[in-house]
Amino acid sequence: MSGLTYTKACATSGRLLALTGLEPSEFRTLLPYFQSALEAHLENVTVEGKQREGKSFSVYKNALLPTTEDKLLFVLTFVKQNLIQEVMGALFDMSQPKVNDWLQLLVVVLREALRQSGDAPSRTVQELKASVEAENSPLFVWTLRNVPSPDQPTSSVNAIFTVEKRSATPSKMRS
Numbered sequence: 001m002s003g004l005t006y007t008k009a010c011a012t013s014g015r016l017l018a019l020t021g022l023e024p025s026e027f028r029t030l031l032p033y034f035q036s037a038l039e040a041h042l043e044n045v046t047v048e049g050k051q052r053e054g055k056s057f058s059v060y061k062n063a064l065l066p067t068t069e070d071k072l073l074f075v076l077t078f079v080k081q082n083l084i085q086e087v088m089g090a091l092f093d094m095s096q097p098k099v100n101d102w103l104q105l106l107v108v109v110l111r112e113a114l115r116q117s118g119d120a121p122s123r124t125v126q127e128l129k130a131s132v133e134a135e136n137s138p139l140f141v142w143t144l145r146n147v148p149s150p151d152q153p154t155s156s157v158n159a160i161f162t163v164e165k166r167s168a169t170p171s172k173m174r175s
Contacts, residue, residue, distance in 0.1 A: 004093075005070050006069035006072075020073065030117060037113040038109045048101055075110050085099040
């Protein structure tokens with residue numbers, strides 16, 4: 001495989017952080033949850049999203065994403081960078097349809113891994129505040145800055161701003 005791999009991403013200082021938003025230690029913290037969620041998901045579903053019948057999942061010698069680390073790098077890079085599938089294919093040396101297949105699978109697995117680890121995204125500000133106050137979130141504590149302080153009224157956080165449309169012609173020329 002000549003595309004990007006976890007080993008290549010870790011070879012250059014700061015590259016893993018730039019690609020995924022996670023430090024190597026944070027990546028390794030998430031990895032067991034991701035592996036568990038991946039194995040559980042692949043017991044029932046194929047990479048193409050079809051119901052698995054008979055044969056269990058196995059990694060082939062020439063697999064596009066041979067290791068769990070590569071799979072996690074792949075999905076985290078997609079989530080962080082918001083790249084189109086053609087660019088992801090070029091980066092990871094695979095076709096766009098294969099990128100689509102893997103993303104359909106791995107986004108679901110990542111969501112489950114984040115739930116298992118206690119780092120799933122909060123759906124409300126109250127959930128986020130409770131999670132941060134309980135210090136349950138070792139990976140994503142950066143979200144704290146998005147939580148309004150107790151002194152800050154919520155009306156200013158959720159304020160609606162009105163924008164006036166201005167005329168394209170200067171006021172002197174209107175007369």
